[in-house]
Amino acid sequence: MQKVTLHIAYGAGTLAELAAGAALLDADEQARAARFRRETDRMLYCAAHVLLRQALSQQAEPAPAAWRFGQSPRGRPEYDAGICPGSPRLRFNLTHTPGRVCCALTRQLPVGVDAECRRGLRDARALAQRFFAADEAAAIAAARLAGSAAEALTFQSIWTLKEAYVKALGLGLSMGLDRFAFRLTGGAPAQIRLHQGPDAAHPAAHWRCVLLHLDGGRCTLAAAVPAPKGARFRVLLHGGDAAPEPMLAGATAETVLLPAQRIGPPSEGL
Template identity: 40%
Template sequence: MSLPPSPAPSPLPRPDEVHLWIVEPERVTEPRLLAAYLALLGAEERERHQRFRFEKHRQQFLVSHALVRVCLSRYAPVAPRDWRFSTNAYGRPEIAGEGMPRLRFNLSHTDGMAVCAVAHDMEVGADVEHSGRMGQTVELAESFFAPSEVADLHSLPEALQRERFFDYWTLKESYIKARGAGLSLPLDQFSFHLAPGQPPRISFDARMVDEPESWQFVQLRLSAEHPAAVAVRRPRGLPLSVRCQRCVPLASEESPWRVDSGDR
């Protein structure tokens, strides 16, 4: 089948920025477009796509993985279907092949939203969550979060606890995804300090080998139900912004906007 044309090339992300591409998978319903997405996937991706039991999950996977391929092709002369990926020991996908640009990317998707973060030559992680997806958030925090974060949750009125829980959760997920080690990094061995008007700050206990000054984080609210966070290995104190752009891969784009570290 003939594919829709790829989007025009984009400049690489600057050293002080991350590009965040955003799509709502459930809103992509045109059969021709979905067929085009399927044609972009590699054999392993197609097998994974078929293994999902529910159509909703197949749709999320298809649209989000097409998003990755189409976005990467904006930054390099590689057709979306020609990207090849390898995975590290913890399952994080990376661009494979000789002579490829030093792009780093990270994909996250949940009910109603998928995001792909792209950076140039610096580690990046992203997480988006649906805030209605989990049940007893404080109980989850007590099982997995650092003591200071649990204490902060308990200090808040009950009406504010769920929002703060997802602030912590998305930040933690973005960090472990940027590290490329997944849940091999225990969530209670690092913590975040959140203060109004200030960027999130990470700290590590004695068991975690890392440097707090090496990381920056940006929090976003992509909808009333979709908190998100981006983590970048970039020295604290240097400028950082996230260029956000909603799109439908191979079809349409909205005007971008920026969120700086420290903004919300």
């Protein structure tokens, strides 16, 4: 059983507090942070990278400021293996969207995470028709019968799952988004199935995903991991006045929601 820890930080106070720890970032990160034109983008970037460093240090020896990062050939961020030679290797991915940042951690298996906030429906329809698999575009069109809110939520859920999957594979825009498809089925919690996938190393049936609807459904957050023996998702919430509401969760995943104000010593290893 693969353990996946998701740290979600949200709320202006929490994000500002994390961003205030930007001295932990290395020279590359600080240079990137300085290049953002908008202060809100700079703040989100800093908050995400401080959160990531703290989360990694919760699971391994190096202190938050000691982590050094590089990239896979396709641009996926990884830490420099020399800094932490222990095995099995920690894997991570992060996402930022207005109002929240999230990082996902696993051991050995790659993980992808994505968060999206609601956007215009006209945009959504056009994107789905142009880029999604036919089954997914049909599911979004079917959801339209239940109203525009259902349509928007279905679109955003599929989109978020697709991005989490692409990020777990370590691919960027190079991946054709119509080459794989997610199926959301009704019920509580809804089932999430990746029913076709182009990744020969990890067949569709091995993927475990979780989908959370946060902030009253305005924000969707998904994580994906290729775990043939199943996955357990631990969701740690940092800050904010109200707890996010998970309305959907992958039926194949055991999902535990834990409130946590700060990243402290690990209560459970990965």
